[in-house]
Amino acid sequence: METSLFSFDLPEELIATHPPKERGTCRLMSLHRQYGGPEHHQMPDLPSLVEEGTLMVFNDTRVRKARFHAQNAATGGKGEFLFISSPELGLWDCVVDKAKKKREGQEWLFPGEVKGTIVGAPASDRRLVRLEGTNGPPDESWFENHGHIPLPPYMRRDDEEADAERYQTVYAQNTGSAAAPTAGLHFTPELLAALDAKGIERAWVTLDVGLGTFAPVRSSQIEDHPMHTESFRVSEETALAVNQAKAQGRKVLAVGTTSVRTLEASWNNGALQSGSGDTNIFIYPGYDFQAVDEIFTNFHTPESSLLMLVSAFCGRERILDAYHQAVQERYRFFSYGDAMYLRK
Numbered sequence: 001m002e003t004s005l006f007s008f009d010l011p012e013e014l015i016a017t018h019p020p021k022e023r024g025t026c027r028l029m030s031l032h033r034q035y036g037g038p039e040h041h042q043m044p045d046l047p048s049l050v051e052e053g054t055l056m057v058f059n060d061t062r063v064r065k066a067r068f069h070a071q072n073a074a075t076g077g078k079g080e081f082l083f084i085s086s087p088e089l090g091l092w093d094c095v096v097d098k099a100k101k102k103r104e105g106q107e108w109l110f111p112g113e114v115k116g117t118i119v120g121a122p123a124s125d126r127r128l129v130r131l132e133g134t135n136g137p138p139d140e141s142w143f144e145n146h147g148h149i150p151l152p153p154y155m156r157r158d159d160e161e162a163d164a165e166r167y168q169t170v171y172a173q174n175t176g177s178a179a180a181p182t183a184g185l186h187f188t189p190e191l192l193a194a195l196d197a198k199g200i201e202r203a204w205v206t207l208d209v210g211l212g213t214f215a216p217v218r219s220s221q222i223e224d225h226p227m228h229t230e231s232f233r234v235s236e237e238t239a240l241a242v243n244q245a246k247a248q249g250r251k252v253l254a255v256g257t258t259s260v261r262t263l264e265a266s267w268n269n270g271a272l273q274s275g276s277g278d279t280n281i282f283i284y285p286g287y288d289f290q291a292v293d294e295i296f297t298n299f300h301t302p303e304s305s306l307l308m309l310v311s312a313f314c315g316r317e318r319i320l321d322a323y324h325q326a327v328q329e330r331y332r333f334f335s336y337g338d339a340m341y342l343r344k
Contacts, residue, residue, distance in 0.1 A: 001221065001222050001223065001284065001285065001286075002220060002221060002222070003217050003220055003221065003225075003303050004220070004303070005316060006217075006222075006302065006303045006304075006307050006308055006311065006316065007302045007303050008302050008320055008323050008324065008327075009327070010302060010327060010333060011327065014327065014330065014331065014332060014333050014337075015154060015155075015332075015333050015334055015337075016333060016334055016335070016336035016337040016338075017156065017157060017336065018336060019162070019166040019167075019185070019336045020336075023166065023170070023185070023186070023188050024043050024044065024186055024187065024188040024190070024191055025042070025043060025044075026042075026043050026186055026332070026337070026338045026339055027040065027041070027042060027043070027331055027332075027338040027339070028040075028041040028042055028043050028045060028046060028338065028339045028341060029041070029326060029331065029338070029339070029340045029341070030049055030340075030341040030342075030343055031314060031318070031319075031322050031340065031341070031342055031343065032343050032344070033294075033314050033342060033343060033344050034314075034315075037321075037322075037325075038325050038326075043186050043191070044191065044194075046191065046195070046296075046341065047191070047194040047195050047197070047198045047200070048198075049341060049343070050195065050198065050200050050253065050341075051251055052198055052199040052200065053199060053200070053201070053245075053248075053250045053251075054200050054201070054245075054250060054251045054252075054253050054294070055200075055201045055202075055241055055242065055250060055252050055253065056195065056201065056202050056203070056253045056254075056255055056296075057202075057203045057204070057205055057238070057242065057252060057254050057255060057259045057263060058169075058171060058181075058184055058187075058202065058203070058204055058205075058255045058256075058259060059169075059184060059204075059205055059207050059209075059255070059258045059259045060169070060171055060173040060174055060204045060205070060206055061172065061173075061174055061175075061176055061177040061181060061206050061207060061208055061209060061258075062168060062172035062173060062174055062175040062176070063149060063150070063167060063168055063175075063177045063178070063179065063180050063209075064140075064143050064147070064175050064176065064177065064178065065143045065144055065146075065147030065148055065150075065164070066082055066084070066143060066150050066178055067080065067081075067082050067147060067148040067149070067150040067159070068081045068082075068083070068110055068111065068146070068147055068148070069111075070108040070109060070110045070116065071108065071109045072106065072107075072108055072109075073106075073107040073108060073109050073115070074106070074107070079096065079097060079098065079101075079102060079108060080096065080097040081094045081095075081096055081108070081110075081116070081127075081129065082094055082095040082096070082150055082178065083129075083143070083147075084126075084178055084210065084211065085210075089137055090130055090131050090132065090136070090137030091119070091128060091129070091130050091131075092116075092128070092129050092130075092131060093122060093126060093127075093128055094126060094127050094128075095125055095126055095211065096125065096126065099121075099125050099126075099127070102118055102127050103118065104118050104119060104120065104121065105117070105118065106118045108129070110131070110146070111146040112133065112138065112142050112146045113133060113134050114131055114132065114138050114142060114146075115132050115133075116129040116130065116131050117129065117130045117132075140175055143175075149163045149164055149167050150178055150179065150211075151167065152179065152214055152334065152335050153214060154214075154301070154334060155335075155336075166185070166336075167180050167185070167335075168180065168185075169181065169184035169185060169187065170187060170188060170189060170192075171184070171187070171192075171204075173204075173206075174206045174208075174233075176206075176208035176231070177208050177209040177210075178208075178209060178210055179209040179213055179214065180209065180335065181209055181255075181256045181258045181259070182256065182298050182334075182335040182336075183255050183256035183257070183296055183298055183339065184255055184256055185335070185336070186339050187255075201241065201245070203237070203238040203241040203242065204238060205232065205233065205234050205235075205238055205259055205262040205263065205266075206232060206233040206262075207230055207232040207233075207258040207259070207261065207262045207279075208230055208231045208232070209230065209258055210228055210229075210230050211228075212227075212229070212230070213228070213230075213258075213306070214301075215305075216301070216303055216304060217303055217304065217305055217308070222284050222308060225282065225305065227280040227281070227282035227305065228280060229278050229279065229280040230258075230261070230278065230279060230280075231276070231277070231278050232261075232262045232265065232266070232276065232277060232278070232279055233275075233276040234262065234263075234266045234272065234273070234274050234275060234276070235274055236274040238274070239266075239271075239272045239273060239274040242263065242272040242291060243271050246271075246272075246291075251293040251294055251344060252291060252292055252293050252294070253292075253293065253294040253295070253296060254291075254292045254294070254295050254296070255296045256296070256297060257295075257297055257300075257306050257309050257310070260283070260292050260295055260309060261279060261281050261283070261309075262279070263291040263292055264281060264283065264289065264291055264292060265277075265279035265281045267290040267291045272291055282305060282308075283305075283308070283309040283312050284305075284308040284309070284311070284312050285308070285311050285312045285315070285316055286312065287312040289313065292313075293344045294341070294342060294343055294344050295310065295313055295341075295342040296339065296340070296341050296342075297310060297339070297340050297342065298333075298334065298335065298337055298338070298339060298340065299323065299326060299331060299334065299337055299338060299340060300333075300334070301333075301334065307319070310340075310342060313342055314342055322340070326338075326340075
C-alpha cells in the first residue's frame, strides 16, 4: 500500500504548539467505526458518549525531563543531549545534535555537577554517554531537577515552565518516556471521576514512548517501513480485567495509540497476556484488531504510522474524510491539539 495514500493538507496554523488554557477543555470529534459521519462535542461530554460497563485502558508512563544542554570540557563548546534509554547503570543512549563533532572519549559537563564521557556511537545521530556525579551515577531526581521536557519537534520551541505539568498526564506514574502518551493529556481528575460515576472501569498499561513515535514513514510502500521498538508492561490485574470484559461482551476502549499497541502486542491465544517485553507492532489497514473495540486518540500527522493505525481501525477513506472535516472546522492537531473518539 502506498504511503502517499495517507497524505492530507493541513494548514500550519492548526498545529497546536501550546496546550489549551485549561486541561480538559478541548474539542472532541466522535466517529463510529463503520457508519455515519463525524459528530462534534467538547471533552467534558465524553462520559455521556462512552457506554456503561466499558473498560478504558490508559498508559501510565511518565515523560522524563531528558533534554540537556552541556558544555565540552576541553573546548567550552555547547551541545544538546536527549537521554533515551539506559542499558546499564550510569550508561545512557542519547540522541545528540551536531553528531559529527561528538567523538568517543570526549567529556561533557552537565548541570548539577555531572560529567558525561562519550564511549560509543550506536547510530549516526546517537552517542553512548557514561554519566558520573559527585556521588556516583545520577538518579531520576537529577533529570527532574535539571532536565528539560523533550517537546515534539513540530512545536518548534523550547519547553516552558507550564510544559512540566501540561506535557504529563494527571495519572503518570512510571518514568521512562521521551514523549507523552498525548491522548491522555485531556483527562482531568474531575473527568475521571465522572467516568467512574457512569460505571466505566479503568485499567493501566505502561509503554515507554520513544522518539520513533514522531518518525515519518519514509518508504514509498508502508509495508517496507522499519517500525520502531518500544518497551511495555502489562500487569496481571490488567490482563484479568481485559479478559473479563471481553468474555462479558463489554467494550475495551484504549486511550491512545500507545495503549492500542500494547494491548494488541500482548494478545495471544485468544486472551491478553500479562508480562513485559518490547514491541515493534505496525498496525495499518488490513490488520485484524483482537483486544481493542474503541480508541480515544488525537489527530495525527500526515503519512505517519499513527494515522495508519487509526485508518486500520475505521478505514482510510473514513478517517481522511473526518480529518478533512476537522480541518474545515478548525480543529487543533497533534500533541496539544483536540481529541477524537472512534466508537463501535
